[in-house]
Amino acid sequence: MLQHLARQIRQGSGLESRERLRARLGASLAKRVDRLLFACQTCGHCLLYETAFICPLTCTRGLRNGPCRGSNPDHCFIDRTRPCVWYRIYAKAEREGTLERLLEVNAPTDTRCRGPGAAMTAHELCRRHGRSPRLADLILNPARYRTEWEAYHSQQRQLPWWQGDSRYHPPAYAEPVSRLESRLRNGRFVVSVEVAPPMEPSGRRITHLAEQLEGCADTFNFTDNPRGVARMSGLACAIHALASGVEPVLQIQTRYRGRYDLESEVVGACLIGVRNILCLCDDAGRLGPGPRPPAGPSDLDAVQALWMLRRLRDEGVNVDGEAVEHHPEFFLGAIASPCATLPRYAALITEKKVNAGAQFLQTLPVFDLHRFRDWMEALDQRNVLGKAFLIVAVAVFKSAAHARYMAEEVPGVVLPPVLRARVENAADPHRESIDVALETISELKRMRWVNGIHIHAPEQEEVALRLIEEAGLKDFVPQVDVMPGNGRQAAAVRH
Numbered sequence: 001m002l003q004h005l006a007r008q009i010r011q012g013s014g015l016e017s018r019e020r021l022r023a024r025l026g027a028s029l030a031k032r033v034d035r036l037l038f039a040c041q042t043c044g045h046c047l048l049y050e051t052a053f054i055c056p057l058t059c060t061r062g063l064r065n066g067p068c069r070g071s072n073p074d075h076c077f078i079d080r081t082r083p084c085v086w087y088r089i090y091a092k093a094e095r096e097g098t099l100e101r102l103l104e105v106n107a108p109t110d111t112r113c114r115g116p117g118a119a120m121t122a123h124e125l126c127r128r129h130g131r132s133p134r135l136a137d138l139i140l141n142p143a144r145y146r147t148e149w150e151a152y153h154s155q156q157r158q159l160p161w162w163q164g165d166s167r168y169h170p171p172a173y174a175e176p177v178s179r180l181e182s183r184l185r186n187g188r189f190v191v192s193v194e195v196a197p198p199m200e201p202s203g204r205r206i207t208h209l210a211e212q213l214e215g216c217a218d219t220f221n222f223t224d225n226p227r228g229v230a231r232m233s234g235l236a237c238a239i240h241a242l243a244s245g246v247e248p249v250l251q252i253q254t255r256y257r258g259r260y261d262l263e264s265e266v267v268g269a270c271l272i273g274v275r276n277i278l279c280l281c282d283d284a285g286r287l288g289p290g291p292r293p294p295a296g297p298s299d300l301d302a303v304q305a306l307w308m309l310r311r312l313r314d315e316g317v318n319v320d321g322e323a324v325e326h327h328p329e330f331f332l333g334a335i336a337s338p339c340a341t342l343p344r345y346a347a348l349i350t351e352k353k354v355n356a357g358a359q360f361l362q363t364l365p366v367f368d369l370h371r372f373r374d375w376m377e378a379l380d381q382r383n384v385l386g387k388a389f390l391i392v393a394v395a396v397f398k399s400a401a402h403a404r405y406m407a408e409e410v411p412g413v414v415l416p417p418v419l420r421a422r423v424e425n426a427a428d429p430h431r432e433s434i435d436v437a438l439e440t441i442s443e444l445k446r447m448r449w450v451n452g453i454h455i456h457a458p459e460q461e462e463v464a465l466r467l468i469e470e471a472g473l474k475d476f477v478p479q480v481d482v483m484p485g486n487g488r489q490a491a492a493v494r495h
Contacts, residue, residue: 044112045159049157051093054085060082062298064109067085067087069280071337071340071345089102100166104157104158105352107164162307164307168355188218189445190219192454195209209462212462222250235274266309276330276331277333279333303356306356306357310356334354335363337411339412343375359388360389361389363391368416392450392453394455394467396467399430403429
């Protein structure tokens with residue numbers, strides 16, 4: 001390619017033609033250098049300065065705002081032959097003292113920007129604005145140099161229609177928009193039950209569960225094609241739950257959803273009365289039993305979905321940056337992964353989601369309470385506790401094989417070896433798993449800042465009633481600390 005362009009320059013006729021060819025030659029050379037030095041993916045709005053000069057788009061799924069829920073020091077969740085790119089980014093940023101830069105909410109890719117590599121993007125920005133930070137100021141005026149350097153790179157990675165930042169954005173409304181939000185604000189200890197949508201077009205099971213758990217569960221949380229297996233639409237289940245008298249939480253996966261698809265689905269959900277929206281990063285279909293779909297980049301990650309929906313609700317701005325007349329109302333949540341990676345990294349990832357717009361956090365199933373407490377302490381050090389309600393998931397295994405599957409295949413779930421052996425070696429693994437869940441709930445009820453329990457018992461939701469009754473969740477009333485901001489309250493046991 002470079003030789004071909006050089007030959008065209010030598011043979012080209014006309015000054016303008018030669019200038020264009022020289023520009024193409026320079027761009028091609030810059031791309032090669034960028035790819036060699038940084039594995040640059042030529043997105044056109046470069047994040048290298050923010051991500052410790054490791055291109056985040058080399059992540060298997062092209063995530064621009066942090067890792068998936070399965071991030072760990074050992075390997076990528078999708079491709080186990082590779083390291084986790086985002087774990088490398090966090091580790092290098094920590095060594096260089098630049099972790100806080102990773103809190104900025106970055107835009108999804110704008111294909112209009114694609115083409116130039118990092119160097120050419122910087123060159124074009126410099127040409128457009130006339131100057132870049134002056135090297136002389138590095139010695140003569142270091143403060144001005146740092147300010148201009150930060151502003152320069154912010155322009156390079158942030159797009160006008162997105163306006164991402166690293167600040168906490170509390171909700172702009174005062175009154176709760178759902179019963180779940182109202183109960184959390186009033187200090188209620190809530191109980192959420194995860195419900196796997198049926199494979200067939202029938203709502204009998206949802207109706208049966210609603211009757212069985214009436215007065216015990218505050219909400220049904222409908223999964224979105226869990227494990228990459230096609231099921232009934234979560235939105236259809238949510239509509240049926242509302243008709244059965246149960247308030248739903250609608251999970252919205254970013255799997256194969258474009259930014260417009262996701263926004264339109266949430267606005268449609270608001271129209272029919274679904275107010276609780278849980279945004280989560282997809283598992284790329286890796287857990288499904290059938291043919292594996294491609295695990296390439298998604299259009300959005302969970303942080304971008306939260307930011308986009310929060311701006312739509314609070315600022316009346318859609319994903320294109322255009323104003324809308326009527327603001328939708330919803331209570332935004334996000335998935336938290338307390339145990340997959342180091343607590344300080346997991347806390348930073350969680351803070352980024354809260355800053356982007358998460359008002360409640362639902363954890364992955366927690367089995368290792370020691371690691372969970374370390375994560376809570378890291379959240380406390382980052383001043384995140386109290387900014388979002390925390391609902392902790394507790395899981396029940398159907399069998400010893402189910403326990404092995406959760407421990408080995410489900411990203412972000414950590415099952416301590418002692419606990420795993422206890423379940424697998426029990427005469428009745430299912431009964432033993434229920435005992436473990438009851439012990440975990442007993443500990444969680446005593447923890448400060450835990451605002452509720454999410455019961456994760458896929459396709460055995462009837463177990464939820466047993467857990468609620470035996471754990472004393474139905475009549476459990478925690479002490480309440482009133483939190484600042486919009487009159488919000490959060491349940492917290494005083495020590």
